[in-house]
Structure formats: structure tokens, C-alpha cells
Amino acid sequence: MVELDSELKIPVSAVAEVLYCPRNFYYRVVEGAEDTNAHVLQGKLEEERRNSRKSLSRTDYRQSRGLFLTSDYLPLTGVVDVVEEKDDQIYPVEYKKGQLKDNRNDDVQLCCQALLLEEHLGRDIPYGYVYYASSHQRRQVYFSQELRELTLATIREAQTIIRMGTVPEPLGDQRCQGCSLAARCLPEETKFLQGSGETPVRPLPAINLGRTLYVDTPGAYLRKRQERLLVTKDNDIVKEVPLCSIEQVIIVGTANMSTQLTRLFLEKGIQVFYFSGSRGILGWLNPAWGKNVPLRLAQYRACHDEALCLELAKTMIKGKISNMRTFLLRYNRARPDSSLEEAAGQLEKLAGKTGTVQGKDSLRGIEGAASRAYFQVFGRLLGEKVSFDFKRRNRRPPKDPVNALLSFGYSLLVKEAVAVCQSVGLDPYLGFFHSMVYGRPALALDLVEEFRTIIVDSVVTTCLNKGIINPEHFEERLGGCFLNEAGRKRFFSAYQGRMNEEVTHPIFTYRLPYRRTMELQGRFLAKVLQGELPAYKPFLVR
Known part of the structure; x- marks a missing residue:
């Protein structure tokens, strides 16, 4: 005994x-x-x-x-x-x-x-x-x-x-019903991926429901009054929101908030992200670091395992390239274009090559070739009435309106991935594909790869083709092109709509929001690192 x-x-x-x-x-x-x-x-x-x-x-x-x-x-x-x-x-x-x-x-x-x-x-x-x-x-x-x-x-x-x-x-039985840990545990999904359970019939509720407060008013001040959050400017109330309806806050530019509200956000576990209109995400106010030490130790061990790092990176990049191809084919069905079809064929070949690479440098070469093939035809996804032209991807700073939209959208998506990492208990700075440069959230950037095209690129083309974003929503400064305040608000509204849009999960076949799919990917990655699941599977749209 x-x-x-x-x-x-x-x-x-x-x-x-x-x-x-x-x-x-x-x-x-x-x-x-x-x-x-x-x-x-x-x-x-x-x-x-x-x-x-x-x-x-x-x-x-x-x-x-x-x-x-x-x-x-x-x-x-x-x-x-x-x-x-x-x-x-x-x-x-x-x-x-x-x-x-x-x-x-x-x-x-x-x-x-x-x-x-x-x-x-x-x-x-x-x-x-x-x-x-x-x-x-x-x-x-x-x-x-x-x-x-x-x-x-x-x-x-x-x-x-x-x-x-x-x-x-x-x-995976009746005891799981009503369990507060069900969204973390994922009992039915885990058993199915292990090969010992049936296909899950319903998605578990998301931990993050996407209730985000976006503040982009210069000089705005956030403070607390009883159980409500007030956004004020020059002592006038601009917006009033119940605190119970907020899960995340995005502050752009010169908005500020009271010490009392900052403390309340920390106590309630509400994340606050700070953005610059020209430089994207600056950083975040995060509650106490998660207590999941075993998971972080598993992540650190995995980062020293070159073979595991490569396998995870190959899977993520294959997912990215496959979703690029699917995105082009969707547009090609609506407006047949031989250039789109040819680029999709190139992407299919490049996705197949990811499985045979022997190192991350070779994988980066394939990913770079795929991105070039994709962005060479990206401009053809824009309708005839769109007044902007897109020739190539550029950034830091973006030189034209389309690149300004892409850069701002990718910054928002990285913010989502950072939130997922912190919710799951992973270190957002310790990745498997992106190099661990000081200050770069490498794992968040890894998780973003599968979702760049199907979320951000989709929002960008929708905003431009439907006239949601127009020339008056941009400004040029310091040699770059950026969204102005009105443009950022319009884009963020469209972005939130896409994140909350439901999609059929390619493995479990139930429907759930894109926001929840990102969280699931983070949790499945954690289960791979801890040995619960044999391999990481990318999220692939059909």
C-alpha cells in the first residue's frame, strides 16, 4: 500500500x-x-x-x-x-x-x-x-x-x-453535463480524437463569448460607477455598459481608464489590449499568470524537441496553405478566373510538400512561396467597383489601403490568439514555427496562421467589395497608409461579426463561431503537448 x-x-x-x-x-x-x-x-x-x-x-x-x-x-x-x-x-x-x-x-x-x-x-x-x-x-x-x-x-x-x-x-458520460470544466476538458472531442468515442453531437459553450468593448475615441476616459462601466469625454458620458457584459477591452490611441477600473478588470480576469492606430498591438493588461505549470513545462520541453517542433510547424503551415487555396477557389466559383485557378493549383502542390521537409528553414521557404502565389492574385478578389489596387503585400508601415486593412486585421487576430494562449495556460511567446525573437508572441503567431485567410482576408474583401470601407476612411502619414478612427470602427465591427459567425467544424461536424474554433485549436494543442492526443490537426475550411 x-x-x-x-x-x-x-x-x-x-x-x-x-x-x-x-x-x-x-x-x-x-x-x-x-x-x-x-x-x-x-x-x-x-x-x-x-x-x-x-x-x-x-x-x-x-x-x-x-x-x-x-x-x-x-x-x-x-x-x-x-x-x-x-x-x-x-x-x-x-x-x-x-x-x-x-x-x-x-x-x-x-x-x-x-x-x-x-x-x-x-x-x-x-x-x-x-x-x-x-x-x-x-x-x-x-x-x-x-x-x-x-x-x-x-x-x-x-x-x-x-x-x-x-x-x-x-x-464523456452524464457527469460531464453541467460541469464548469467541460469547455476546458472537451471530453467528447478528446475521446473522439483518441479513437475511442463517437462524434460529438453538440459544441460546448465558449469560455470567451466575444463580448468586447472597443474604445477608439481620442481623450476618452473609462471609469466604474457601481456595476457599470462609463466611457466619458470632457465629463460627458459617451457610452455606458454593464460590467457583466464585458469579457475583453480594446483601447486604441489616447484613451485611458481609472485605477479603480484597472483593479476591477484584474480581479475579474478581463483582459485589456492596447493598440496604436499605426503600429498595431502595443501590449496588454493581463490578470495574474495562469496556474497551469505542468502545461507550460510541457510546452518548454516541446520547444527543445526539434522533431516535435517541426511536426507541429508542418501541420500549422499546411493548414494555412490549404485554407488559402480554399479561399481562392470559393471566389473562383463565383467569378471564374484562370489566374485564381492556377494559383490554387500551386498552393495545392506546396501544401503537399510540407509533409516531406526536413527542417524549419525549408518549411519557411514553402510558406513564403505560398504567400507570394496567394498575394499575387489577391487583387483579383476585389470587385470592379473597388477604387483600390493591390499589387503586393507590404507592411511596417503599409503603403496602401488594402495593406493597411490586412495589417490592422492581422493585429486584431494576434490579439485573439494571445487571449487564447492565456486562457488555455500556454506561453504566447514560446512558439514552434515562428522564431522566438525578443518581444514577439511566437506561439500566438503560430496559432494565427490557420485563420489569417478565412477571417481577416475574408473581412477585408467583404469590406471593400460591399463598400463598407471607402477612401475617406484612410489617412497617410510618416510614409504609410492607415485607417482613421471612423475606418477602424467600421472594420472592427465587420471583424467582430466574422469572429462570431458560425462555421461547421471539419472534424466534429457541429456548428460553432470562429472565435470558439480558435480556442479549441489552442486547447487541442495543449492536449498534444501533454500527451493526451497523438497529433495536432489544423482547422481546415471546406
Whole structure:
């Protein structure tokens, strides 16, 4: 029998998760996942109401609440919800939000609390209670020898999971319904990609729903008033938004915000990205760095594995070139053009060559050739009524309106990829294809490759062909061409529409927004790095 390591402390609240779902336990304890949903929030609110009073006395009993204990002999630490004293008996009470039921997981969690109390008080605790808020009833639990042995065995299993550092297999059953970690775990998708499950029938909800506040008003000031965000200028309210409806903020130019609001964004995990009208993304205000150390270690190890780096890079670039080809063929069907068809043929050949390259330098050569073939005909995607001409790709700074749109759009897309990396727990600066130059988010740039054409290039051609963006939306300065404030707002609106547009997933066949597909790619990459999935598959449009 494996001995318990008293130094490797486990939260009391997490022990029972081992019985219910070992994978859930791993995510919360090893990777530090804190994902929430309505069920978790309701439980926290009920706990806050209980803890508003630290103690409660009645004529026949006394309650003490929120007692934090750590064992010197067992690997246990945590908070005992409620300790009651009645008729010279002391016993723990665990609160649950659901209906009254017999539940071995609840019994084990309560028994952990009893073990802590017995050590702390130096006396036996024969029983305790689990109170179910929805039923307003409590169930008595006797701490039998069998339950105590099960509790210790569960603690041993928990320590084994921590020591091994391997993500347990997904369950993919009814227990996954309503789980706050489902969008991170992806149980059905993971089992399908492992070859042991059926095709998922529905997409899991996105963690990021795309609720982005875009501020591009010179001199604007963001501040908080109660539970609302105010955008003001010269003391006049320009916009008022409920804080609960914001997941991300983009600030362009000279807009600023209050210290109080900055602190609130950090507490709520809301990312703030800063853009320059001419230089693209400047940086971001990010909440505390993710706790998923095992994933980052796996990413760092992978970056030192040249063979794995090359395989990941080859897959990503093949995905990019394939999506370029599909994009050209779509336009060619609507407006047949031999040049588009010829370029698509070149891209097909180049995509095939990615599988045989022996190094990243050769792969970069193929990617460069594909980009040249693609952009040589990109101008033919613009309608006859478009007053702009496109001859070649240029940047830093862009010299013409079409390149200005492409550069601004790619900056927005890199922002999305950075957000995905931070949500998943990956280091956005440590990539597999793009070189790790100081200050360059290489992994974000890697993830962007599959989506450049199908998101940004699609938005650019749509904005120009439909007259959403016109000559008056650009300005020339310092030898470059840039979108002005009105142009940026129009483009951002079209970009958000594309990100929220649903597409049929090429592998799982369900429909979901492009924004969610980027997050899925980030999570699948993480599962490849941690050995859960055998290979990374690019997102390919049809």
C-alpha cells in the first residue's frame, strides 16, 4: 500500500472530486483551474451568505463557521463549513446546494473534515451532517471504519494523480453535463480524437463569448460607477455598459481608464489590449499568470524537441496553405478566373510538400512561396467597383489601403490568439514555427496562421467589395497608409461579426463561431503537448 505523504497537502474540498471525476480533480488541483458556471457561482453565493456570520448561538446548540484547519499527520488542509456543538457532541456540517440524496462523494468530503477536527480537538467525531440547500434538509453520516478507509484510499489516489502528473482519461458520460470544466476538458472531442468515442453531437459553450468593448475615441476616459462601466469625454458620458457584459477591452490611441477600473478588470480576469492606430498591438493588461505549470513545462520541453517542433510547424503551415487555396477557389466559383485557378493549383502542390521537409528553414521557404502565389492574385478578389489596387503585400508601415486593412486585421487576430494562449495556460511567446525573437508572441503567431485567410482576408474583401470601407476612411502619414478612427470602427465591427459567425467544424461536424474554433485549436494543442492526443490537426475550411 502506498504510504500517505503528509507534506503533499490536498484541499478537503478537492478530495471527493477523485471519486466523482479524477480528471476534474487533476484540472483543479494540479493545473489550478478556476473555471466557473452558474452552479459554481450559486454555491459560492450561498457560502458567502453563510460566512457573513462567523458564529451563531441558540439555546440548544452553537455553530462556528469557516474553520480553517491543516493536519500535521495527514495530507489534508481546508475549511470546515460549519462546526456544531450540541449535547456535548461536536460534529461537522457540510453544505451542498442540491436536493437531499445519498452521495458517497459528499460522505468522503465530510469524513475529511472529521479527520481534521479529531486531530485539532483531540477527540473522536462519530458522525456529521450534510445539509442540502434545495431541500432544506440534512442527512446524518456516520464515520464508520469502512468510510474512513475509503477516505484514506481516496487521498492516496489523489496523491498518486498529483505525483504522476498525467491527465486522467475523460469520462464523456452524464457527469460531464453541467460541469464548469467541460469547455476546458472537451471530453467528447478528446475521446473522439483518441479513437475511442463517437462524434460529438453538440459544441460546448465558449469560455470567451466575444463580448468586447472597443474604445477608439481620442481623450476618452473609462471609469466604474457601481456595476457599470462609463466611457466619458470632457465629463460627458459617451457610452455606458454593464460590467457583466464585458469579457475583453480594446483601447486604441489616447484613451485611458481609472485605477479603480484597472483593479476591477484584474480581479475579474478581463483582459485589456492596447493598440496604436499605426503600429498595431502595443501590449496588454493581463490578470495574474495562469496556474497551469505542468502545461507550460510541457510546452518548454516541446520547444527543445526539434522533431516535435517541426511536426507541429508542418501541420500549422499546411493548414494555412490549404485554407488559402480554399479561399481562392470559393471566389473562383463565383467569378471564374484562370489566374485564381492556377494559383490554387500551386498552393495545392506546396501544401503537399510540407509533409516531406526536413527542417524549419525549408518549411519557411514553402510558406513564403505560398504567400507570394496567394498575394499575387489577391487583387483579383476585389470587385470592379473597388477604387483600390493591390499589387503586393507590404507592411511596417503599409503603403496602401488594402495593406493597411490586412495589417490592422492581422493585429486584431494576434490579439485573439494571445487571449487564447492565456486562457488555455500556454506561453504566447514560446512558439514552434515562428522564431522566438525578443518581444514577439511566437506561439500566438503560430496559432494565427490557420485563420489569417478565412477571417481577416475574408473581412477585408467583404469590406471593400460591399463598400463598407471607402477612401475617406484612410489617412497617410510618416510614409504609410492607415485607417482613421471612423475606418477602424467600421472594420472592427465587420471583424467582430466574422469572429462570431458560425462555421461547421471539419472534424466534429457541429456548428460553432470562429472565435470558439480558435480556442479549441489552442486547447487541442495543449492536449498534444501533454500527451493526451497523438497529433495536432489544423482547422481546415471546406
